[in-house]
Amino acid sequence: MSITEQACPVSHWPDTDEIIAKSKKLIAEEPYGVNKPKMAEYDKYFEEKCAKSKASTAEAMEYIPGGVQHNLAFNHPFPLDIVKAEGAYLWDLDGNQYIDFLQAGGPTVLGSNYAPVREKVIEVLHNAGPVTGLFHEYELKLAKFIHDHIPSIDKFRMLGSGTEACMAAIRAARNYTSKRHIIKVGAGYHGWSDQLVWGTRIPGTASLEAHGIPDKCLEDTHEFYPNNIDGEGGLRELLEKNKANGGTAAVIVEPFGPESGSRPYYQDFNQKVRELCDEYDTLLIFDEVVTAFRLGLSGAQGYFGVTPDLTVFGKCVAGGYPAAGGVGGRCEVMDTFAGGIGAGSNRTLVGGTLSANPISCAAGYYSLVEMERTDAPLKAGRAGDRITEGLNKVINELELPFFAYNYGSIVHLMTHGVILVDVDNPDFMRQVFLRKKIAEEMGAAYTAEGVITLAGSRIYTSMADTDDIIDDAVKRIGRVLEKCETYVLDL
Numbered sequence: 001m002s003i004t005e006q007a008c009p010v011s012h013w014p015d016t017d018e019i020i021a022k023s024k025k026l027i028a029e030e031p032y033g034v035n036k037p038k039m040a041e042y043d044k045y046f047e048e049k050c051a052k053s054k055a056s057t058a059e060a061m062e063y064i065p066g067g068v069q070h071n072l073a074f075n076h077p078f079p080l081d082i083v084k085a086e087g088a089y090l091w092d093l094d095g096n097q098y099i100d101f102l103q104a105g106g107p108t109v110l111g112s113n114y115a116p117v118r119e120k121v122i123e124v125l126h127n128a129g130p131v132t133g134l135f136h137e138y139e140l141k142l143a144k145f146i147h148d149h150i151p152s153i154d155k156f157r158m159l160g161s162g163t164e165a166c167m168a169a170i171r172a173a174r175n176y177t178s179k180r181h182i183i184k185v186g187a188g189y190h191g192w193s194d195q196l197v198w199g200t201r202i203p204g205t206a207s208l209e210a211h212g213i214p215d216k217c218l219e220d221t222h223e224f225y226p227n228n229i230d231g232e233g234g235l236r237e238l239l240e241k242n243k244a245n246g247g248t249a250a251v252i253v254e255p256f257g258p259e260s261g262s263r264p265y266y267q268d269f270n271q272k273v274r275e276l277c278d279e280y281d282t283l284l285i286f287d288e289v290v291t292a293f294r295l296g297l298s299g300a301q302g303y304f305g306v307t308p309d310l311t312v313f314g315k316c317v318a319g320g321y322p323a324a325g326g327v328g329g330r331c332e333v334m335d336t337f338a339g340g341i342g343a344g345s346n347r348t349l350v351g352g353t354l355s356a357n358p359i360s361c362a363a364g365y366y367s368l369v370e371m372e373r374t375d376a377p378l379k380a381g382r383a384g385d386r387i388t389e390g391l392n393k394v395i396n397e398l399e400l401p402f403f404a405y406n407y408g409s410i411v412h413l414m415t416h417g418v419i420l421v422d423v424d425n426p427d428f429m430r431q432v433f434l435r436k437k438i439a440e441e442m443g444a445a446y447t448a449e450g451v452i453t454l455a456g457s458r459i460y461t462s463m464a465d466t467d468d469i470i471d472d473a474v475k476r477i478g479r480v481l482e483k484c485e486t487y488v489l490d491l
């Protein structure tokens with residue numbers, strides 16, 4: 001029986017087996033990328049139309065490592081200097097307009113720079129300033145809204161980012177359970193804190209991305225492959241192994257799959273993880289940094305009907321405004337976060353000078369209120385359905401090995417497949433290098449066609465994406481896809 005409903009931001013569950021089969025096929029073959037003459041044209045676009053961006057970001061290279069402060073900002077051939085954001089669009093310093101499918105990495109389900117929220121934030125800023133370090137009414141309003149919409153959230157502690165919130169959640173789990181180990185799904189991203197940079201982006205990569213992190217920090221973090229519940233190296237095996245060695249404090253998952261579902265789960269995965277957590281007396285943490293409230297006001301847990309012990313929030317929780325993070329969950333665990341001078345002795349210590357400032361809390365609160373009033377997650381989800389359908393039509397017409405699928409407003413457009421490469425592939429490092437290069441070029445090509453994506457492979461839609469905008473975007477992306485062919489790397 002399907003657990004989806006028609007009026008749900010996630011209108012349907014994509015066929016997991018089909019996606020897995022297509023992913024395998026995509027990376028089994030030599031990759032496709034934009035052909036050289038077309039790519040030269042796109043590079044020319046940047047030279048001719050983005051001269052001011054080129055100059056300002058060239059100067060930035062002298063003062064900022066890599067020239068940009070965001071991992072998600074494209075560098076090929078140089079970063080763009082964005083000066084204006086509104087609804088579905090971005091504008092650069094040279095006055096070029098782009099359809100914005102990065103949406104800041106996910107938080108702006110209402111569309112960028114949504115005026116009704118901005119006005120409220122400015123009002124709060126006028127009255128309370130950006131920060132006081134003392135209680136503010138919007139702390140309560142936001143916590144209450146979350147509590148009222150997500151049954152598993154008795155209490156909510158706001159923090160500065162999703163990374164901090166993931167750190168805090170595993171710390172609270174250890175404090176509460178007095179157990180030692182943390183298990184995550186390989187490829188999952190839970191921010192960049194020492195203990196969670198393990199098996200990021202690609203399952204099985206273990207400490208590959210953990211430069212500068214002492215081995216000791218990673219000793220108690222373990223990963224299992226997506227969907228591997230009872231198999232060799234699967235969740236049950238890890239829980240069993242840990243049982244005799246300090247126990248597992250928590251299993252942390254992105255409920256729609258690692259990297260927002262770039263490696264898809266079967267629909268009953270979360271329920272199975274919940275059952276095993278109960279069996280081994282382990283806390284279940286849902287990292288809903290992306291999914292709450294993008295996929296609905298009750299988050300992924302509302303969609304799956306699975307109740308985690310703790311939930312990690314980020315992004316939407318501050319409506320795209322700064323300092324977006326927090327943990328919520330069961331009273332007994334959450335009470336260990338109690339702050340203030342008289343906090344208890346068994347405290348899970350967290351902090352942050354700017355956390356839960358009036359701007360973040362008011363922005364989060366009013367964004368959620370507006371998302372509910374306007375049904376933004378549903379509208380953004382329908383835009384995600386429309387672009388997925390449009391892209392698959394183009395891909396099929398062109399007979400390319402690419403594919404698109406979506407969970408509501410989270411859309412995966414798989415072309416280069418850089419995060420799908422199998423760690424057991426003897427050609428692993430070359431494949432990753434090659435596909436990363438293609439990803440940069442694909443991202444730049446879409447941008448030159450007027451569409452900004454996340455890493456050239458993910459699309460976050462918003463309520464601002466009308467049917468016309470989506471259809472226009474499909475045409476623009478289609479112009480890139482039709483110039484794709486087997487890629488030859490010139491070194």
Ligand SMILES: Cc1ncc(COP(=O)(O)O)c(C=O)c1O
Pocket residue numbers: 105161162163164166189190191192254287288289290314315324325
């Ligand atoms: C699932 C998930 N968890 C945690 C984080 C980290 O959040 P932040 O970037 O706010 O530190 C991210 C960021 O993209 C994320 O996608």
